[in-house]
Amino acid sequence: MSKSKIRNDKTCLNCRYVVENKFCPNCGQENTDTRKTFYHLFIHFFEDLTHYENAFWRTIKNLLFKPAALTKEYLSGKRLSYLAPVRLYIFISFITFLLITIFPSEINSPDNTAEKESSITTKNKSFQDTLSKNDSIKKNQTDSEEEDHLFNFGYASVEQLDSIQKNAPESEKLSDFSYWIIKKFQLVKEKNTQSEIIEKFVRTFTHNLPKVLFVFMPIFAFFLWLFHNKKRWYYFDHGIFTLHYFSFLLLIFLLLFLINKGLTPISESSFISLIQFLVNFIGIGWMIYYFYPAHHRFYGETRLISFLKSSLLFFINFVLIIIILSIFVIYTFINLH
Incomplete structure (x- = not known):
């Protein structure tokens, strides 16, 4: 300084x-x-910015390529040289979901499919006019069929569901929970088209996913605490490991998202498609494999013990996140307006 x-x-x-x-x-x-010259303010700002950038890029480098290195450095007391774990996670999470919101993925709704199909026939106007009529008929049939099969529980309307639930024999009535959940689905179907449902669902799901991950992290740290020596490791230690691991996952996801967005416009080339496939394969593979060396290096156990614990922890948390996401998917859908 x-x-x-x-x-x-x-x-x-x-x-x-x-x-x-x-x-x-x-x-x-x-x-x-407290009163400084303009020269001092400029130099002070430049030094602070340089220090932050150095700490930021040093943190990102270790996070991506040195599993558990950040966690060990932080817990050993070397904290000024890197971004704090909570700040790191919040920053990466914010950037990731902000960019996903700004650049949403294309939704393969019937409307989008029809637009793509109709654009192919623009070279021949007379041929296009003939196909457009056929496409219109097929599109209407397709929309009707797909909407009928989207969360179809065998009820044409909410009124029919209510009537059956009220007047049907007890043996044919739904349980209170089944009746409540099916009615919610039916209300969403009646108030929205299929394309609107997909669009609203993706937007709502993406907006709330960071909250789901933030809630899941303490659970992830809890299972780490269960599987390791309570005298040597505190829950705080597992929490720091969890923050760095989830920051890594979000960062890889962000990088893959940006690369795919950049390559998609030129992905018609077979060479570019191959590069896109290889990048995704390596990125996803590194996301899956990363937990094993991170666990081994941080907890310092033998490779066999570490592999067994890592595999069991990975399986338990994978099942839990699937269950939590499934519940969240249902919650998101029934709360669409």
Whole structure:
């Protein structure tokens, strides 16, 4: 940091504590003049920015290519050289889901499919006019069939469902929960077209997914705590490991998302398609494999024990996240408006 003139007054401007040296022993604030020249402000800003950038890129490099290195460094006390785990996760999470919202994936709805099919026939106008009529008929038939089969529980309307539930014999009535959930689905179907349902679902799901992951992380750390020595490792240690691991997963997902978005416009080339496939294969493979070396290096167990624990933990958490996401999918759908 740049040198600043020490104040003659030894009273801290922040907490009014007596300052014998450069920094206040009570609050840590530097006892320097608050009025700075423009040159000093510029140099101070540049130094802070450079320090932040160095810490940021050092953190990203270790996070991507050195499993568990960040966690070990942080817990050993080396914390100023890297971004704090919570700040790192929040930053990556924010950027990831912001870009997904800005650049949403294309939805293969019937309307989009019809647009793509009709654009192919633009070269021949007379042929296009003939096909457009046929496509219109086929599209209407397809939309009707697909909408009929989307979450079809055998009820044409909410009124029919209510009537059956009210007047049918007890043996044919639905349970309270089944009746409630099916009615919710039926209301969503009646108020929205299929394309609207897909669009709203993707938007709502993407918006709330960070909350689901944030809720799941303490559960992930809890299972790490169950599987390891309670005297050697605190829950806090597992929490830091979890934050770094989930930051890594989101960062790889973000990189793959950006690469695919960049290559999609030119993916008609077989060479580009091959590159896209290889990048996705390597990225997803690294996401799956990463947990094993990270677990082994952080907890310091033998390779066999670490592999067995890692595999069991991976399976347990995979099942849990599928269950949680399934519940979240249902919750998202029944709350569409």
